[in-house]
Amino acid sequence: MRIGRHMPTNSKPARAAQMARDLGCETIQIFASNPTAWRPPADDPALCTTFARTARECQLDPVVLHAPYIINLGSTDDVIWEKSIALLSWTLQRGALLGARYVVFHTGSHKGAGIEAGLLRVAQGIARILPETPEEVMLLLENDVGAGNTLGHSFEQLTAILDMLPQYNDRLGICLDTAHLWGAGHDISTIESTQQVLQHCEDTFGLQRLKVLHLNDTEKALGSHRDVHARLGEGVIGEEGFRTLLQDPRLEHVAVLMETPIKLDDNKKEDWEHDRTQIARAKALHDPSLLAVPNVSNIPIISQDALS
Ligand SMILES: [Zn+2]
Numbered sequence: 001m002r003i004g005r006h007m008p009t010n011s012k013p014a015r016a017a018q019m020a021r022d023l024g025c026e027t028i029q030i031f032a033s034n035p036t037a038w039r040p041p042a043d044d045p046a047l048c049t050t051f052a053r054t055a056r057e058c059q060l061d062p063v064v065l066h067a068p069y070i071i072n073l074g075s076t077d078d079v080i081w082e083k084s085i086a087l088l089s090w091t092l093q094r095g096a097l098l099g100a101r102y103v104v105f106h107t108g109s110h111k112g113a114g115i116e117a118g119l120l121r122v123a124q125g126i127a128r129i130l131p132e133t134p135e136e137v138m139l140l141l142e143n144d145v146g147a148g149n150t151l152g153h154s155f156e157q158l159t160a161i162l163d164m165l166p167q168y169n170d171r172l173g174i175c176l177d178t179a180h181l182w183g184a185g186h187d188i189s190t191i192e193s194t195q196q197v198l199q200h201c202e203d204t205f206g207l208q209r210l211k212v213l214h215l216n217d218t219e220k221a222l223g224s225h226r227d228v229h230a231r232l233g234e235g236v237i238g239e240e241g242f243r244t245l246l247q248d249p250r251l252e253h254v255a256v257l258m259e260t261p262i263k264l265d266d267n268k269k270e271d272w273e274h275d276r277t278q279i280a281r282a283k284a285l286h287d288p289s290l291l292a293v294p295n296v297s298n299i300p301i302i303s304q305d306a307l308s
């Protein structure tokens with residue numbers, strides 16, 4: 001299991017990779033383009049190859065791209081649907097240049113057309129995209145909080161999309177976001193309830209198809225259908241469920257990525273030290289033997305006289 005976080009790139013992805021490595025990340029997620037814009041940036045092969053090489057040198061593996069939020073493959077509006085296909089195709093192509101193994105995207109909204117119509121539309125969009133894009137990049141469907149007409153908040157819906165595309169088993173997988181699970185009403189706060197959720201995943205899409213876990217806490221209530229991410233130790237899900245997820249042997253192959261807001265210090269500058277401890281904390285959830293041991297130099301030295 002490899003652990004890392006989503007990194008802001010500020011148009012300098014190679015620098016973001018180095019920062020991720022310095023924070024202790026073993027994997028990285030970035031946006032390849034503005035997440036709320038249809039227009040992708042101009043081609044920049046040098047920027048892509050430099051990032052791919054830097055990520056390799058920093059041993060960030062896998063590299064994950066998060067596709068723009070505006071993509072809606074579930075839309076019955078042909079203009080939006082075609083634009084979504086074009087932008088998601090571009091993201092997969094860019095993913096190959098950036099050395100990404102996965103592109104994560106939100107399955108979108110049926111906008112009132114109905115769940116079945118929406119799921120079919122998503123599958124039809126994927127069937128257009130995958131034959132035209134590099135085979136080495138997998139497309140992952142991310143679960144949703146289930147607000148309004150959005151698709152993908154239930155494991156059955158995600159599975160239905162996969163089941164419509166059996167010819168692409170090797171190129172399609174699942175990304176689960178813990179804050180989205182919680183928002184959709186999947187209780188992952190205790191050992192027992194989390195094991196039930198995992199079993200539900202195993203019985204539907206199958207845990208082998210889970211490739212990425214977004215490790216986010218939230219302050220919103222279970223089943224609130226709200227999507228707000230909180231840092232570890234600052235939300236209501238808590239660490240018992242996260243520990244259960246990260247220690248399940250069926251998830252050992254999964255890349256774990258936090259998508260939590262970077263803490264700002266009193267001068268409104270990023271407090272990267274805080275994120276370094278967040279990464280260490282997540283690693284300790286996976287492997288408790290990594291729990292911080294007291295810094296030996298801080299332990300007062302007791303003189304022989306005091307002991308005798
Ligand atoms: Zn997402």
Ligand SMILES: [Zn+2]
Nearest residue numbers: 142177214259
């Ligand atoms: Zn997410």
